[in-house]
Amino acid sequence: MTACALWGLETALVTVEVDVANGLPAFVVVGLPDATVQEARERVRAAVRNSGYEFPLRRVTVNLAPAERRKEGTGFDLAIALGILRASGQLQSKLDVLCFGELALDGALRPVRGAMPRVRHAAARGIRAVVVATDNAGEAAACGVAAYGFGSLRDVVDHLDGRVRVPPCAVPPRAGEPRHEVDLADIAGQETPKRALEIAAAGGHNLLFVGPPGTGKTMLARALPSILPPLDDEEAIAASAIHSVAGLADPRHPILTARPFRAPHHTASHLALVGGGSPPRPGEVSLAHCGSLFLDEVAEFSPSVLDTLREPLEERSVTISRAGGAATYPARFVLVAAMNPCPCGFWGDGERECRCLPDQIERYRGRLSGPLVDRIDLRVHVPRVAYERLRDEGREFSAVVRDRVLAARERMRARLSGTSQRVNADLTVAEVKRFCRVDAETEALLGGAVRTRRLSARGYHRVLRVARTAADLAGSEGLRADDVSLALLLRSDP
Ligand SMILES: Nc1ncnc2c1ncn2[C@@H]1O[C@H](COP(=O)(O)OP(=O)(O)OP(=O)(O)O)[C@@H](O)[C@H]1O
Numbered sequence: 001m002t003a004c005a006l007w008g009l010e011t012a013l014v015t016v017e018v019d020v021a022n023g024l025p026a027f028v029v030v031g032l033p034d035a036t037v038q039e040a041r042e043r044v045r046a047a048v049r050n051s052g053y054e055f056p057l058r059r060v061t062v063n064l065a066p067a068e069r070r071k072e073g074t075g076f077d078l079a080i081a082l083g084i085l086r087a088s089g090q091l092q093s094k095l096d097v098l099c100f101g102e103l104a105l106d107g108a109l110r111p112v113r114g115a116m117p118r119v120r121h122a123a124a125r126g127i128r129a130v131v132v133a134t135d136n137a138g139e140a141a142a143c144g145v146a147a148y149g150f151g152s153l154r155d156v157v158d159h160l161d162g163r164v165r166v167p168p169c170a171v172p173p174r175a176g177e178p179r180h181e182v183d184l185a186d187i188a189g190q191e192t193p194k195r196a197l198e199i200a201a202a203g204g205h206n207l208l209f210v211g212p213p214g215t216g217k218t219m220l221a222r223a224l225p226s227i228l229p230p231l232d233d234e235e236a237i238a239a240s241a242i243h244s245v246a247g248l249a250d251p252r253h254p255i256l257t258a259r260p261f262r263a264p265h266h267t268a269s270h271l272a273l274v275g276g277g278s279p280p281r282p283g284e285v286s287l288a289h290c291g292s293l294f295l296d297e298v299a300e301f302s303p304s305v306l307d308t309l310r311e312p313l314e315e316r317s318v319t320i321s322r323a324g325g326a327a328t329y330p331a332r333f334v335l336v337a338a339m340n341p342c343p344c345g346f347w348g349d350g351e352r353e354c355r356c357l358p359d360q361i362e363r364y365r366g367r368l369s370g371p372l373v374d375r376i377d378l379r380v381h382v383p384r385v386a387y388e389r390l391r392d393e394g395r396e397f398s399a400v401v402r403d404r405v406l407a408a409r410e411r412m413r414a415r416l417s418g419t420s421q422r423v424n425a426d427l428t429v430a431e432v433k434r435f436c437r438v439d440a441e442t443e444a445l446l447g448g449a450v451r452t453r454r455l456s457a458r459g460y461h462r463v464l465r466v467a468r469t470a471a472d473l474a475g476s477e478g479l480r481a482d483d484v485s486l487a488l489l490l491r492s493d494p
């Protein structure tokens with residue numbers, strides 16, 4: 001029997017060899033199984049018996065080959081049980097099938113996490129059929145193999161021995177066009193924050209909204225998915241594989257059609273945000289891969305948790321190191337964060353008075369560390385909306401803005417030829433030099449800003465990247481002074 005091991009998103013085919021020999025009754029698993037695989041012995045023994053088979057009262061040795069790498073998780077249960085049934089003459093079929101699934105003590109077959117990357121791996125190596133739990137069959141079928149799903153060990157044996165023929169699972173249909181919960185046209189006023197949102201969507205820049213309560217910060221952030229370009233096939237598979245490993249794939253529609261929008265609560269732990277555990281699960285930053293990560297009330301997050309965002313924001317991936325090795329998950333997302341300017345929320349409001357003491361305000365803002373804020377290209381004030389504006393007509397719909405975003409992405413694609421998923425936020429310093437040239441007058445403007453606002457070198461390059469996106473949205477090949485001043489305006493200090 002063949003199974004498939006999983007470490008993060010990494011996979012490898014594993015041959016499950018079973019030997020049943022004369023000797024004192026024993027059941028050993030070798031080939032670097034970790035504690036979770038060792039426990040398979042108890043599940044398999046009970047599942048075999050409770051399915052009406054005999055567990056051989058001899059010496060049973062299971063080898064997971066290749067033996068050099070540690071195996072973890074419950075996915076080997078099914079292959080081990082089938083191997084034992086075959087070695088003891090209770091399964092006649094000589095077919096070597098790829099199978100994985102966890103067994104319950106009563107013989108039921110349970111789904112495992114990561115079906116999609118496992119089956120993709122097998123399919124790339126020429127395997128055409130898999131046997132899995134019913135709830136994993138949709139994910140497996142979406143990878144282009146014949147996927148047979150079963151509810152119990154007994155059903156699998158009956159199928160393999162030809163007593164009951166089960167058809168393969170149908171390829172699950174793609175979910176329809178996603179519906180968006182907020183459209184930009186729902187939001188009154190806020191022209192500058194909307195502009196910032198459009199730039200974030202086009203260039204993949206991180207964004208922070210700061211403003212008093214009830215001005216539409218949360219609404220604005222939630223409108224972001226409505227102006228992002230659709231997922232392309234490669235992105236859809238990458239994002240779906242991460243959801244599969246997290247156990248979050250929808251069995252009816254395992255391939256995502258909407259860009260992920262993850263909004264973890266501010267009480268989220270380090271583990272929930274960046275991932276971890278054993279086996280290592282992806283965190284919110286990886287579930288947001290190819291989409292956006294929304295941190296509402298960002299100042300309420302624990303500073304140490306926020307600090308862990310530095311790695312994914314810089315590397316676009318997270319590496320989780322553990323005793324058994326490291327797992328790397330991609331984490332390429334647009335960060336959108338929202339916060340009040342002070343604990344009471346009304347600092348700088350103009351209408352309501354702020355009741356906070358200066359050191360309270362300082363401490364509140366200090367919760368967002370300098371290095372984190374430095375990685376946020378767009379920092380925008382979201383002011384109170386005047387009463388008259390609330391009833392405005394003729395606001396722009398998300399669909400219109402999205403067309404501009406798509407056109408800007410097209411310009412980026414042409415410039416960064418060949419690499420379709422790169423956006424201006426990813427430009428290297430050399431590319432910034434090449435693609436963000438400015439004239440002497442604009443250079444002077446920038447120089448002034450670097451001095452008066454004490455921009456770091458990183459900040460300087462980030463301003464140019466944002467200006468590049470503003471120019472791309474305007475359909476201009478050169479960077480104009482307007483683009484640079486807009487980029488500076490959209491980078492106020494929080
Ligand atoms: N600019 C706006 N246009 C239309 N409705 C708005 C706007 N701002 C706020 N609202 C209304 O107020 C409600 C609250 O807005 P929202 O939650 O986005 O505010 P917020 O800025 O996130 O506030 P808080 O700081 O308290 O989180 C919205 O559900 C909406 O009904």
Ligand SMILES: [Mg+2]
Nearest residue numbers: 217218296338
């Ligand atoms: Mg809010």
